[in-house]
Amino acid sequence: MAKITENTRNEVKEIVYNFFAEECEVDKSKINDGTFIIKDLDGDSLMFLELIEIFKKKYNLEIELKVIGKYSVKHPVATIGQLIDMQMLIIEHENRLLDLDIKS
Amino acid sequence: MPEEVVITGMGMISSLGLSIEENWRNICEGKSGVQRITLFDPSGCATQIAAQVPPEFEEVSKTWIRKRAAGQMTRVTRMCVTAAKMAVADSGIHFDTVDKSRCSVIMGVVSTGNSTAERDTTLQNTVLKSMTNSMAAWISLEYQLTGPAFSVNTACASSAYAIALGCDMIRNQKADVVIVGGADSIINREEIQGFNALYAISVANDPPESASKPFSFDRDGFVIGEGAGVLVLESRKNAINRKAHIYAHIAGYAITSEGYNIMAPMTGGEGMSNTMRLALEDAGISPEDVDYINAHGTSTELNDRYETMAIKTLFGKRAFQIPVSSSKSMLGHTIGAAGAIEAIITALSLQNGIIPPTINYQNPDPDLDLDYVPNIARPKNIRVALSNSFGFGGHNATIVLKK
Secondary structure (H helix, E strand, O other), rough: OOOOHHHHHHHHHHHHHHHHHHOOOHHHOOOOOOOOOOOOOOOHHHHHHHHHHHHHHHHOOOOOOHHHHHOOOOOOOOOOHHHHHHHHHHHHHEEEEEHHHHOO | OOOEEEEEEEEEEEEOOOOOHHHHHHHHOOOOOOEOOOOOOOOOOOOOOOEEEOOOOHHHHHHHOOOHHHHHOOOHHHHHHHHHHHHHHHHHHHHHHOOOHHEEEEOOEEEOOOOOHOOOOOOOOOOHHHOHHHHHHHHHHHHHOOOOOEEEEOHHHHHHHHHHHHHHHHOOOOOEEEEEEEEEEEOOHHHHHHHHOOOOOOOOOOOOOHHHOOOOOOOOOOOEEEEEEEEEEHHHHHHHHOOOOEEEEEEEEEEEEOOOOOOOOHHHHHHHHHHHHHHHHHHOHHHHHEEEEEOOOOHHHHHHHHHHHHHHHHHHHHHOOOOOEOHHHHHEHHHHHHHHHHHOOOHHHHHHOOOOOOOOOOOOOHHHHHHHOOOEEEEEEOEEEEEEEEOOOOOEEEEEEOO
């Protein structure tokens, strides 16, 4: 289980904001945690997968896509803030992500 | 009573231009788009020339396609979507004002051009780039159209088939607007070596611009081209209601199979002649009324011989009075895009009263004795014109256009 600090969240947020600003050709200042990925940014579901690959490499994560798939069915992501929260959970729990549902 | 079908918008990307206007100007001037290949190093290939789309296309496409979507498309798909968006803009249609469930997309697609030269992509995008339905899908996504969107593959006749099928959808009132066309590029080492093995393409590398010489005695195969052509078809009633510019009517068509050979056309051009005859019957137009034929005219030994014979069979003595020209002399053979690109050129001929030339016609073949509009465009009032497309596998298409 990776150790999460406030710095990690800032780092993840910075990467996510930059990614969407670049890919969706929008000014970064126009993006906030409440921004809807599809409705407001014209984004797509593949962006989520691409970000997971970026974070897998950056934090050397052991996480299978099917785990994320199962988790995200129950916890759909619509906004930038929700995406960041999800990425934080992935970094923290990796393949044990589904245990969160069992515990809750 | 079937609806009449008209062309109200057109977009075209080719070796001779990145807009309808630029293409038409260069075609009327009889320019060649053929050059030494720069998309990859052709050293070692028997054929080292092709009609490439200019590199400026990349900048042009950025004005029409979002960066995110562009990253999920091959270069050819970007050509198709760019041409489609140009055609829609040209038509003046605002899809928010029409019933999107009655708007369709049909694209002639042989491949998406996801060759080894282009596979510098993420794994997710490999599948998206290779899907042959992707061109139709991207266009429908772009405008949120919910009528049928699909691709059709009949080799070199693919986008002519797309026009024919789109025409039917409007005639039968299954759709109000259909975006039809196609795009292709096979300028890569694998395809060129494959066509060289079939002795289908020209090896007259020097000078490149003289290599494509349809109907000439010294023709030695087609020259590969690339590009996209897209047309907006709608019912005449619809077009008139919204005061749209009408380029031409699609009066009829025929699509046939020869059931003969996977590569060679039927001896004597029997299948070709039959296709032209059926198209005229479908249009209710007499052979006497045809003013121009935009030929398939590949610059191969068999096609040009048999297409000439087919025209003589159908039109008899009048064949010698009908101008016949090959756009492939200038643009090369754009394979899946050819039918749409040549239908666009034929529509522009009708609109502007100019017949494009067959360039590089310096050495006539004594057996091929029609009026091939040698080297220089010709003014002529055209009321009815045919556009022929004949594909490997015996897929034939003739589109009848009229003013």
